[in-house]
Amino acid sequence: MAAKNSKQAVASVRRARAAAVVLSVCALVMSGRLIQVQALDPDNLADQARSGRIQTATLAAPRGAILDAQGKPLATTVERYTITASPKVLKEFDRKVVNPETGETETVVQGPREAARDLAPVLGVPEEELFEKISDLGSRPGVESQYTVLAKEVSPDVWHKVKDLGIPVINREYVTRRNYPGGALAGNVIGFLGKDPQSTARAGLEREFDNYLRGKDGEEQYERGRYGQRIPTAFSRTNPPIPGRDIHTTLRSDVQWYAQEVVKDTVQEFDAEWGAIIVQDPKTFDIMALAEFPTVDPNKPGASKPEDMGSRALRSVYEPGSTAKAITAAMAIEEGLVEPTTKMKIPYKYTTANGRTIKDSHPHEVQKRTFAGVVAESSNTGTVMIGQKASKETRYEYLTKFGFGQPTGLNFPGETKGILAHYDDWDGHQKYAVLFGQGVATNVLQATQVMTIIASGGVAMTPRLVKGVSPQAGSGSTEDIEEFVQPEPNRVVSEDTARKVATMLEGVVVQGTGDNAALEGYRVAGKTGTSQVAGPRGYDGTYTSSFIGFAPADRPAAVVSVVIQRPKNAHYGGTVAAPAFNKVMGYTLSTMKVPPTGAAQMLYPISWE
Amino acid sequence: MSLLAPMEPSTRPRSRTAVSPETGSVLRAPILSVVPGERDARRMVLWTTMVFVVALGLTLLGHIHLAQRAYDLKMLENDAMRTRELVQVRTEEVSKIASPDHLCAAAREQGMVPMSSVRFLRLSDGVVTGAADKPAMKNPAGVCSSGQTNKE
Numbered sequence: 001m002a003a004k005n006s007k008q009a010v011a012s013v014r015r016a017r018a019a020a021v022v023l024s025v026c027a028l029v030m031s032g033r034l035i036q037v038q039a040l041d042p043d044n045l046a047d048q049a050r051s052g053r054i055q056t057a058t059l060a061a062p063r064g065a066i067l068d069a070q071g072k073p074l075a076t077t078v079e080r081y082t083i084t085a086s087p088k089v090l091k092e093f094d095r096k097v098v099n100p101e102t103g104e105t106e107t108v109v110q111g112p113r114e115a116a117r118d119l120a121p122v123l124g125v126p127e128e129e130l131f132e133k134i135s136d137l138g139s140r141p142g143v144e145s146q147y148t149v150l151a152k153e154v155s156p157d158v159w160h161k162v163k164d165l166g167i168p169v170i171n172r173e174y175v176t177r178r179n180y181p182g183g184a185l186a187g188n189v190i191g192f193l194g195k196d197p198q199s200t201a202r203a204g205l206e207r208e209f210d211n212y213l214r215g216k217d218g219e220e221q222y223e224r225g226r227y228g229q230r231i232p233t234a235f236s237r238t239n240p241p242i243p244g245r246d247i248h249t250t251l252r253s254d255v256q257w258y259a260q261e262v263v264k265d266t267v268q269e270f271d272a273e274w275g276a277i278i279v280q281d282p283k284t285f286d287i288m289a290l291a292e293f294p295t296v297d298p299n300k301p302g303a304s305k306p307e308d309m310g311s312r313a314l315r316s317v318y319e320p321g322s323t324a325k326a327i328t329a330a331m332a333i334e335e336g337l338v339e340p341t342t343k344m345k346i347p348y349k350y351t352t353a354n355g356r357t358i359k360d361s362h363p364h365e366v367q368k369r370t371f372a373g374v375v376a377e378s379s380n381t382g383t384v385m386i387g388q389k390a391s392k393e394t395r396y397e398y399l400t401k402f403g404f405g406q407p408t409g410l411n412f413p414g415e416t417k418g419i420l421a422h423y424d425d426w427d428g429h430q431k432y433a434v435l436f437g438q439g440v441a442t443n444v445l446q447a448t449q450v451m452t453i454i455a456s457g458g459v460a461m462t463p464r465l466v467k468g469v470s471p472q473a474g475s476g477s478t479e480d481i482e483e484f485v486q487p488e489p490n491r492v493v494s495e496d497t498a499r500k501v502a503t504m505l506e507g508v509v510v511q512g513t514g515d516n517a518a519l520e521g522y523r524v525a526g527k528t529g530t531s532q533v534a535g536p537r538g539y540d541g542t543y544t545s546s547f548i549g550f551a552p553a554d555r556p557a558a559v560v561s562v563v564i565q566r567p568k569n570a571h572y573g574g575t576v577a578a579p580a581f582n583k584v585m586g587y588t589l590s591t592m593k594v595p596p597t598g599a600a601q602m603l604y605p606i607s608w609e
Numbered sequence: 610m611s612l613l614a615p616m617e618p619s620t621r622p623r624s625r626t627a628v629s630p631e632t633g634s635v636l637r638a639p640i641l642s643v644v645p646g647e648r649d650a651r652r653m654v655l656w657t658t659m660v661f662v663v664a665l666g667l668t669l670l671g672h673i674h675l676a677q678r679a680y681d682l683k684m685l686e687n688d689a690m691r692t693r694e695l696v697q698v699r700t701e702e703v704s705k706i707a708s709p710d711h712l713c714a715a716a717r718e719q720g721m722v723p724m725s726s727v728r729f730l731r732l733s734d735g736v737v738t739g740a741a742d743k744p745a746m747k748n749p750a751g752v753c754s755s756g757q758t759n760k761e
Contacts, residue, residue: 009640073704079697156694181704257709521728521738586727595729596738 050235055224060176061215064244064470066190066205068253069288075190075206075298078179080153081172083123083162087136088144089169090115096166115167122161123151153177171230178206184297186256188311189249189290189465191413192298202301203310205247205466207413212469215244246470248481250286255279258587259291263562266580267293270545270567276313277580278448279588280559282455282550285463287445288558288588290314314408314415317441318544318565321531322378322573324404324437326450326501328387329375330458331398334497337389340372340504340604350381354428358384361530361572372504373606376512378528380436387435395434396423401460401492403449404442409462409487418442438531448561451526451548454505455556458498461489506553507603516578517547519586521596525553526581528573533566542566545576551585553601557594560585 037045047054066075095110116131123130136145150170154162159172178193191204201207201214218241223234259277267275279289292312296304332338346367350358360379367373374382387395400406405420419441421430426439433439445463453460468483493501505525508514513528526549532539548561562577562584570576625638705711729738 009642072707076701076704078701079694155698156691157698160691160694179701179704181701182708183710185709253709257713590724590727595731598731598736598738 046235050223053223054221054235055230057173057220057222059174059218059220059238059241061217061241062176062243063178063199063215064213064246066213066247066249068249068251068256069286069467070252071248072253073181074186074249074251074253076179076181077176079156080175080177081156081159082152082175083150083154083159084171084173085115085134085148085150085167086146086169087112087134087148088146090134090167091144093168095168118165118167119150119162122158122165123154124158125151178298180298182253182257183299184295185253185260186251186290187298188292188295188309188313189251190298191310192296192301203413205249206298208411209247209466209469213244213247216242218242243472245472248467248469250281250284250288250464250467251290252288252591254591255584255588256289256291258591259289259584260293260295262580262583263291264293266562266564266576270564270569270576272564272568272576273566274312275562275564275580276444277563277584278313278444278559278561279584280448280452280463280561282452282556282559285449285452285456285461286467287463287465289584290445290465310414311412313444313563314410314412315443317416317418317443318563319440319531319534320437320442320447320450321529321544321546322380322437323447323527323529323546323548323561324399324440324450325375325378325383325435326454326505326527327398327402327404328383328395328435329371329504330402330454330493330497330501331390331394332371332386333500334398334493335390335394338371338386340370340500342371342386343608344369344371344374344382344385346374346379346382346385348381350384352384352388352432356429356432358432368608370605370608372507372604373511375504375527376507376606378508378513383436384432388432392423392426392431395431396420398492399434399440402453403446403460404440406446408443408445408449410445410465412465416443418446437529441534444561444563447529447546447563448548448559451505451550451561452559453492454498454501455525455550455559456498457495458491458493459489460492462487502550502553502556503602503604505549506601507606509549510601510603511606513572513574514547514549514578516574517549517581517585519551519582519589522551522585522589523553523597523599523601524551524585525549525556526578528578530571530573543571545571545573547573547577547581549581549585551589552594552597554599555597557592558585558588560588 063077065073065077068074090112092109092111093115094107095114096105096107098104099106112131112134115134116127119125119130120127130150133148133150136148153175154172162170176199178199180187180190180192189204191206191208192202193206194200194202201210206213219239220236221238222236223231225231259279263275263277266272275293277289277291278287280287290311290313294304294308296309301309333340346360346369348360348362348364348366352358358380360381367377367379369377369379369382371382371386373379374386390398399420405418407417408415421439423431426434430439449460449463452463464484464486466484468481471480471482502525505527506523508527509517509524514526517524517526526547529544529546529548531544531546533542533544534540544563544565545567546561546563548559550556550559560581562580564576564580567576625640627636627638628634629636706715730736731738
C-alpha cells in the first residue's frame with residue numbers, strides 16, 4: 001500500500017515538473033517575444049502595424065526673409081493653406097447648429113448643398129463651384145472620392161473661420177507663399193519666385209542668394225481615421241523643417257521708395273524709355289537705393305513685361321558720355337599733365353593728329369578756359385586736348401582702374417561688365433572718344449562707381465548690396481549678422497587728385513552745366529552727361545541723359561546717379577537728370593540727417609583773360 | 610584543510626528506514642510532504658484578487674490621466690499654433706501698413722505734404738544751416754503716385 005502511494009506521489013511530482021517545464025518554455029517564448037516587440041525592435045513593428053493608417057505630409061521650410069538696412073522686411077514668407085474635403089463624408093453628415101427659434105444647439109443632417117452654401121462666403125469661392133467639388137460630380141460613377149481641393153492659398157484667419165463652421169472632415173495642407181509687403185519697392189533688385197511647385201527663384205537677390213534663403217523641408221507623419229481625417233491623440237511624428245536664413249541688404253526702404261517715385265516721375269515727364277537712380281554710400285560703397293522705372297512688382301511678376309523684370313541698371317549698357325570726363329580729369333591731374341587752373345583756348349571744333357574732328361555740343365567762339373572750366377562746361381574739345389597727352393595704354397589703365405569693362409563684384413544675376421575694347425583694338429576715333437565717355441559702354445552702377453571713387457578720396461571698394469546673412473531665419477536683428485568678407489579697397493588716384501577733381505565737379509554745379517542739381521545750403525559736386533544712343537546701325541539720334549554727383553562735396557555722405565534713357569522733348573543731362581538728382585539727394589541727406597558742413601566753397605576759376 | 614567539514618550527528622538527515630526491535634525487520638517510513646491548509650489557500654486567492662483589482666484600477670486611472678493629459682497637450686498645442694498664426698497674420702498686416710507706399714497714402718489722407726527742405730540748428734553757435742524754406746512744390750515727388758511698375 002505504502003509502495004503504491006509512493007509510486008503515485010512520484011508520478012505526480014513528475015507530472016508537475018513536466019507542466020512546470022512546459023509553462024516555463026511558454027513563458028520563456030512569450031518573454032522573448034515581448035522583449036523583441038518592446039525592447040529590441042519596437043519602432044519597426046509599430047510602424048508595420050500603423051503603415052496602413054499613416055499619412056505623410058511634407059513640411060515646407062520657411063524661406064528666409066530679405067531685409068533692408070534697418071531690418072524692415074522687403075520679402076517674407078507667410079503661411080497659407082490648401083483647404084481640402086472628403087466628398088464621401090460630406091454626402092450626408094451630422095452637424096450641430098443653433099436653432100434660431102429656440103436658441104438651442106441641435107444636431108441636423110446636412111449635405112453638399114448646405115456645406116457649399118456656408119463655405120462659399122468664407123472661402124470667397126462661388127457656391128456652385130464648391131457644390132460641384134463637394135458633390136464629387138466629376139468622378140466616375142460608383143467611385144466615391146475622399147479628396148477634393150476646395151481653395152488654395154488660404155490665410156490662417158480664413159482657415160479658422162472654416163473650422164468654426166463645424167463641417168466635418170475639412171482638412172488643411174500647409175504651404176508657404178512669398179510676400180513682398182512693399183509691392184514694387186526694390187522689385188527689380190529683390191527678384192521673385194516662380195509659380196512652380198518648387199518655387200524656383202527666378203531673378204534678383206532671390207536667385208543670387210537662393211542657397212541661403214532656401215531652407216530644408218521637413219516631414220510630418222500622423223495617423224488618419226477612416227475618412228482620412230487626422231486622429232488628434234494618435235501617433236504623430238514630426239521631422240521639423242530647417243528654415244532658410246535671412247538676407248540683410250544695404251538698401252534703405254525710404255530712400256529706395258523716394259528714388260522710385262522720382263525716377264517714375266522723370267521718365268513719365270520726358271516720355272523716356274526707362275530710367276534708373278542709384279544712391280550709394282561713399283564710405284562703404286553700400287548701395288542705399290537702386291531704383292528703376294518701369295520695374296516689377298514681385299507679388300505679380302506676370303503683370304510686367306519680360307524686359308521690365310530684373311535690373312536694367314545692372315543688365316543694360318549705355319555710353320556714359322560726359323560723366324566719364326571725371327576719369328579723364330583724374331588721369332590728367334594724377335599723371336601731372338595738367339592742373340585745374342591750367343589756362344587753355346577751347347575751340348568749338350578740334351582736329352586731332354590723325355585728322356579726326358571732335359566737336360562740342362554747342363557752337364561757340366574760341367573760349368579762354370581753365371581746365372576746371374573745360375570740365376564745368378563739359379567741353380569735348382578741351383577734354384581731348386588734355387587727354388590725348390596720355391598714351392593709349394594710360395587711358396585704358398585709368399578706365400580699367402575706375403571699373404570700366406570690369407565686373408563690379410556685385411555678382412548680381414544678369415549683370416553686365418560693360419564694354420571696353422582693348423586699346424590695341426581702338427580705332428582712330430575711339431581712342432579720343434573714350435576720353436569723353438563714348439566708344440565705351442557701362443552699366444549705371446559702373447558709371448556711379450566713378451563718382452563714388454572720387455567722393456571716397458580716390459579709393460575703390462567693391463559695391464555692396466547685401467551685407468550678410470542671419471545665423472538663422474527669423475532673427476530679425478540687424479546686429480547679429482554674419483557679414484560677407486569684402487575685398488580690400490584699392491587706391492585709384494591720390495587723395496589730392498580726388499580732392500582737386502571734387503572741387504572741379506563743384507564748379508560744374510555752381511558755374512557749369514549742372515546748376516539744376518544745386519541743393520540750397522549744401523556743397524554739391526557732380527557731372528552732367530548727354531550721350532548718343534548706339535543702335536544696331538550706329539547712333540540713332542536719341543540720347544541718354546545723366547547726372548552723377550555727391551554731397552556734401554567737402555564731406556561726402558551720399559552719391560546719387562540719375563540715368564534717363566531716350567527722353568523726348570529734352571535730352572541734356574542738366575535739364576533731364578539734374579532736377580531728379582536734386583530731389584533724391586535732398587531727400588537722402590535729410591533722411592540720413594546730414595547737415596551742411598558750413599565750410600566756405602573755394603572754387604577754381606573757370607575762365608581767364 | 611578540507612573544504613568538507615565533518616557533519617555533526619545532530620545535523621545529519623534522519624534515515625527513512627528503521628529496524629524493528631521486535632522482529633528485526635527493516636521498516637520503511639512513509640513519504641511525508643507539506644500541503645497547504647484550506648484556510649491559507651482562501652487567503653491566497655483573496656490577496657491575489659485584491660492585488661489584481663488594485664493593479665487594474667491603478668492602470669485604469671493611469672490611462673485616464675494620460676488620456677486627459679494628452680488631450681490637454683493637444684489643446685495647448687492647438688492654442689499655440691493658433692497664436693502663432695495670429696502673430697504671423699498681424700505681422701503681415703503691420704509690414705503692409707508700414708510700407709512707404711501705404712504710409713505716404715495715409716499721410717496724404719491726413720492732409721500732410723512733403724517737406725520742401727530740412728534745416729539744422731548747429732548747437733555750437735546757434736546757426737541755422739540747410740536749405741532755406743521753399744514754397745511747396747506744385748507736383749513734388751513722393752506724392753504717392755499709384756503704382757511704380759508700369760509706364761502709363
